[in-house]
Amino acid sequence: MKYVADLHVHTTASGHAYSTVLENAQAAKDKELQLIAITDHGPAMPGGPHPYHFSNLRSLPPVIAGVRVLRGVEANIIDADGNLDLRERYLKGLDIVLAGFHRDCLAPGSVEENTRIMLKAMASGLVDIIVHPGNPAFPLDFTQVARGAARHKVLLEINNSSLGGVVRRGSRDNCLALARAVAIAGGAVSLGSDAHFCGKVGELEGAGALAEKAGLTPAQIINTSLAAIDGFLVGRGRRPVAAAPPGKGTGCAPPG
Numbered sequence: 001m002k003y004v005a006d007l008h009v010h011t012t013a014s015g016h017a018y019s020t021v022l023e024n025a026q027a028a029k030d031k032e033l034q035l036i037a038i039t040d041h042g043p044a045m046p047g048g049p050h051p052y053h054f055s056n057l058r059s060l061p062p063v064i065a066g067v068r069v070l071r072g073v074e075a076n077i078i079d080a081d082g083n084l085d086l087r088e089r090y091l092k093g094l095d096i097v098l099a100g101f102h103r104d105c106l107a108p109g110s111v112e113e114n115t116r117i118m119l120k121a122m123a124s125g126l127v128d129i130i131v132h133p134g135n136p137a138f139p140l141d142f143t144q145v146a147r148g149a150a151r152h153k154v155l156l157e158i159n160n161s162s163l164g165g166v167v168r169r170g171s172r173d174n175c176l177a178l179a180r181a182v183a184i185a186g187g188a189v190s191l192g193s194d195a196h197f198c199g200k201v202g203e204l205e206g207a208g209a210l211a212e213k214a215g216l217t218p219a220q221i222i223n224t225s226l227a228a229i230d231g232f233l234v235g236r237g238r239r240p241v242a243a244a245p246p247g248k249g250t251g252c253a254p255p256g
Helices: 021-030 051-059 111-123 142-152 171-185 205-213 226-235
Strands: 005-009 035-041 067-076 096-100 155-159 189-192
Touching (some): 021 067, 171 205
């Protein structure tokens, strides 16, 4: 299956990633991707950027090195009510909002507690994609989460980095179980590299194979189509990033 977009990419602004927006866009172009989402961590993450960083993302051109760029965030769920670490006025100005659990921002709870918090975050209307929900540090009731995501039209991520055994170890079985629950609930997933270095941009093969194994159809994997991504964003009340007009060369490319 061919994927046209990577919807979870970090830059140096996250404080623990090592490539720039331009380097990530060029890497995406080299891998024949048509779109990436720049989703640096929210300000509650140690080393994360100030909220002003996210309001100023509008200064980025919508197309860089020939690749469409969504200006987004990987926000942190920070309390029992499912609130995020960016105010609504910042979130609504972005092209896409990812959010999830991180130990540095919220202590893990029981299956019931984690599930209740995640459902509240999805019900807020502010979150487009839940990141790495297969993380075993935050156990969830996958059936409830999949049903809630389908109800609120939120995507659940299959995080490629979680499958490599380096971060969030033990995620693979959880991700497969969750993807199967999504297939049954009639929802959809997003594939994300969670790249913290440009060489990892577009690495979606493991996540894609897992999604297919779970019985998800191409229509349930949003990365398969720009039209699907645009339709999803419009359905979420966001304005999709327009492609550069032919011959205009919006954005820039590295020298050389």
